[in-house]
Structures are given as structure tokens and as C-alpha cells.
Amino acid sequence: MPNRPSICIIGAGLTGLVCARSLAQQGFRVQVVEQHSTPGGMLASVRIGHEYIELIPHHLRKSDRNVLSLLKELGLHEDISWYDSFWYGRAGRKKLGYPEKGFHSLISALSQEITDHGGIIYYGYTVMDIDLTLESKRQYHVSCVLSDCTTIVLDSDIVLFTGSCRNLAHITHNLDLPTDFRDPLMDITYKANMSLLLVMKSQFTGCFSRPLGEDFPFQRLIQHTNLVGERRYGGHILYLCGAFQTAHPMWTQSDADVFKAFFKHLQKLNPAIVRSDIKTWRLTRTRYALPTSAPEMPFTEPLPGLFLCSLAMIQDSTESTEYRMDPTIALANDTARMIEDSVSERYLQDTGTVIERIY
Numbered sequence: 301m302p303n304r305p306s307i308c309i310i311g312a313g314l315t316g317l318v319c320a321r322s323l324a325q326q327g328f329r330v331q332v333v334e335q336h337s338t339p340g341g342m343l344a345s346v347r348i349g350h351e352y353i354e355l356i357p358h359h360l361r362k363s364d365r366n367v368l369s370l371l372k373e374l375g376l377h378e379d380i381s382w383y384d385s386f387w388y389g390r391a392g393r394k395k396l397g398y399p400e401k402g403f404h405s406l407i408s409a410l411s412q413e414i415t416d417h418g419g420i421i422y423y424g425y426t427v428m429d430i431d432l433t434l435e436s437k438r439q440y441h442v443s444c445v446l447s448d449c450t451t452i453v454l455d456s457d458i459v460l461f462t463g464s465c466r467n468l469a470h471i472t473h474n475l476d477l478p479t480d481f482r483d484p485l486m487d488i489t490y491k492a493n494m495s496l497l498l499v500m501k502s503q504f505t506g507c508f509s510r511p512l513g514e515d516f517p518f519q520r521l522i523q524h525t526n527l528v529g530e531r532r533y534g535g536h537i538l539y540l541c542g543a544f545q546t547a548h549p550m551w552t553q554s555d556a557d558v559f560k561a562f563f564k565h566l567q568k569l570n571p572a573i574v575r576s577d578i579k580t581w582r583l584t585r586t587r588y589a590l591p592t593s594a595p596e597m598p599f600t601e602p603l604p605g606l607f608l609c610s611l612a613m614i615q616d617s618t619e620s621t622e623y624r625m626d627p628t629i630a631l632a633n634d635t636a637r638m639i640e641d642s643v644s645e646r647y648l649q650d651t652g653t654v655i656e657r658i659y
């Protein structure tokens with residue numbers, strides 16, 4: 301594409317990476333900025349023993365059409381094995397899928413394709429402000445703060461934000477967003493999530509998943525190695541996951557105190573368990589994990605060239621208490637297509653040259 305338009309994609313979670321790959325393949329000059337030091341967002345992994353494992357438990361269903369077709373495009377579909385999962389208190393077993401090398405392989409393959417097409421992914425860049433310059437060629441300025449508190453400004457023709465709706469409202473305060481856009485954005489509410497990953501010396505119980513009552517701070521116990529086997533993790537993988545309102549006192553406690561509280565409740569399920577049964581643990585907090593309200597109007601392009609693709613925009617997301625990658629990927633694919641269409645309509649003349657935006 302001559303005079304290729306540039307796009308700055310905020311967030312290297314699944315949404316940001318899927319959009320970035322697609323747009324880089326279409327000839328856009330892609331820059332992805334991610335506040336954390338690794339890609340993946342909620343699907344980020346850590347190395348445990350000789351394997352990668354997700355910090356938050358992730359598994360596939362046979363009905364995950366969009367995930368499976370993405371894995372196929374990336375040549376990873378044959379790496380998926382399907383296992384019978386035993387759910388506590390439920391008759392029957394559900395088939396669940398998990399990749400040979402964990403979802404790390406999906407995130408790495410997406411990142412690799414982005415860079416293979418000339419895209420750049422910046423880690424440790426937190427976007428604090430998006431502004432617009434009205435010089436001859438109108439461009440967005442994306443201001444990022446780095447870990448040493450220095451600021452870097454990236455310029456681009458188009459911006460795509462993939463984080464929470466509330467965060468977008470905060471970082472666009474210098475832009476002239478219509479109030480009927482900004483106010484509803486601020487009203488979208490989310491539940492937070494805390495997931496405790498435990499590497500245990502031995503199996504905790506025989507089931508894969510067990511829901512827990514309100515007297516537990518975590519609502520679900522997931523024994524990953526009861527599904528996929530021990531692999532080379534060097535222990536049994538157990539997750540304890542809980543959805544939280546941020547007003548809950550535990551949300552602001554230290555990781556060590558949350559671990560102690562979760563462990564105390566684990567002992568209620570099996571009083572024989574002792575601290576030394578746990579080889580290592582890691583707590584992951586996700587502030588904007590599950591949207592609990594949805595925008596009532598379409599929010600995709602609040603200003604020409606500024607796009608939003610966020611979990612709260614997934615249809616029916618608030619009616620479900622489930623977290624799924626499949627609708628996330630579907631929405632990311634739709635958004636990437638919408639950006640391509642909008643760019644070809646608005647920025648490119650028949651000759652393919654970039655024209656000035658019309659406001």
C-alpha cells in the first residue's frame with residue numbers, strides 16, 4: 301500500500317494482537333503499546349518448571365469457532381489436545397482443549413507475525429493521554445509513560461484502544477469527545493478478578509473444576525494438571541479464582557495476605573493440607589476483568605480515526621458470568637475490518653495517497 305497509514309494500538313492482549321496482526325498484514329504501519337513487560341493481557345503466561353502456564357486459567361471448548369480458526373491460520377491447531385474434564389457435582393464430562401505448549405504459543409505466534417510484517421510492539425509503555433494535532437497532516441499524539449517516568453510521544457494516523465472503557469474516558473480528556481459518548485463510557489462498570497496460581501507437591505482432589513459457595517473468597521477451584529497431566533511443570537497446578545468488587549477489603553490487601561486468606565479457605569476443603577505442600581504461588585489481579593454493564597450505543601469510532609474495541613462491547617457480555625476468548629476474537633476481527641474500510645473510504649484516494657481528514 302503506498303503511503304501506508306499508521307496505527308497505534310493500545311494493549312497487547314488478545315484483542316490488540318489480533319487486530320495488529322490483521323492490519324499489519326493489510327499494509328498498515330503498526331505500533332502496539334503495552335503497559336506490562338510481556339504480551340497477552342489476561343492470557344499472559346509465566347514459566348513454571350520447563351513449561352509456560354497462564355497466570356489465569358484458560359481452556360478451550362469445541363464450540364470456540366473463532367479461536368480454533370485463528371489457531372488454524374497460525375498453524376497451531378494440531379497442537380490442541382482435547383481432554384475429558386470432571387466437574388465436581390456434575391454428571392457427565394465436558395471436552396476441553398489445551399495447546400501442547402500452552403496459550404503462550406498463540407500469543408508468541410501473533411507477536412511474531414506482527415513483527416514479521418514490520419509492526420513494532422513496545423512493552424512497559426503506559427498510555428496516559430491521546431491528543432490530536434491540527435497541523436497540516438492531522439495526526440494523533442499518543443503519550444506514554446515509561447517505567448523510569450520519562451514520557452514518549454508516538455504519532456499515528458489512527459488509534460485503536462483495547463483496554464477498559466473507563467480508561468479510555470480518562471486518557472482522552474484533551475480530545476473533544478461528544479458528551480453522549482464520554483459519560484456512558486465512564487458509567488460502564490466492571491468486576492475485578494484475583495487468580496491464585498499454586499504449584500503443589502501433590503494432587504489436591506480428583507476433579508478438574510469445583511464451584512465454591514459465598515463463604516469462600518474464590519468462587520472456583522481449577523486443577524489444571526487433572527485435565528492435561530503433570531507435563532514438566534514440576535508439580536500439580538491448582539488455580540483459585542474469585543471475582544471481586546474493588547470495595548472488597550481483600551482487593552487492597554498485599555499479595556501475601558491474600559495468599560494467607562485463600563490458603564485458610566483451602567484448608568476448609570482439606571484440613572490435611574499444610575503450607576509446605578505448596579512449592580510456589582503467584583497472585584494475579586485484573587482490575588477490569590468482567591464488564592457488568594454495557595454501552596447502549598455503538599462506540600466503535602467516537603472520533604474519526606479513533607477506535608475502541610473493548611470487552612464491554614461484546615454483545616451479551618454482561619449477561620454472562622463467563623469469560624471467553626471466542627467473542628473477543630470475533631469482535632477484534634470485526635473491528636480490524638471496520639478500520640480497513642474506514643481508512644479506504646476516508647484516507648485514500650483512488651491513487652492510494654493519504655488525504656487530509658475531513659471533520
Ligand SMILES: Cc1cc2nc3c(=O)[nH]c(=O)nc-3n(C[C@H](O)[C@H](O)[C@H](O)COP(=O)(O)OP(=O)(O)OC[C@H]3O[C@@H](n4cnc5c(N)ncnc54)[C@H](O)[C@@H]3O)c2cc1C
Pocket residue numbers: 310311312313314315316333334335336340341342343356357358359360425426427428462463464467471493495541586589610611623624625626628
Ligand atoms: C478469570 C478469567 C478466566 C478466563 N478463562 C477463559 C477460558 O478458560 N477460556 C476462554 O476462552 N477465555 C477465558 N477468559 C477470557 C479471556 O482471557 C479474554 O476474553 C481475553 O483475554 C480478553 O483480551 P483483551 O485483549 O480484550 O483484554 P486484556 O487481556 O485485558 O488486554 C488489554 C491489554 O491492554 C493493556 N492496556 C490497557 N490500558 C492500557 C494503557 N493505558 N496503556 C498501555 N496498555 C494498556 C493491558 O495491560 C492489557 O494487556 C478468562 C478471563 C478471566 C478474567
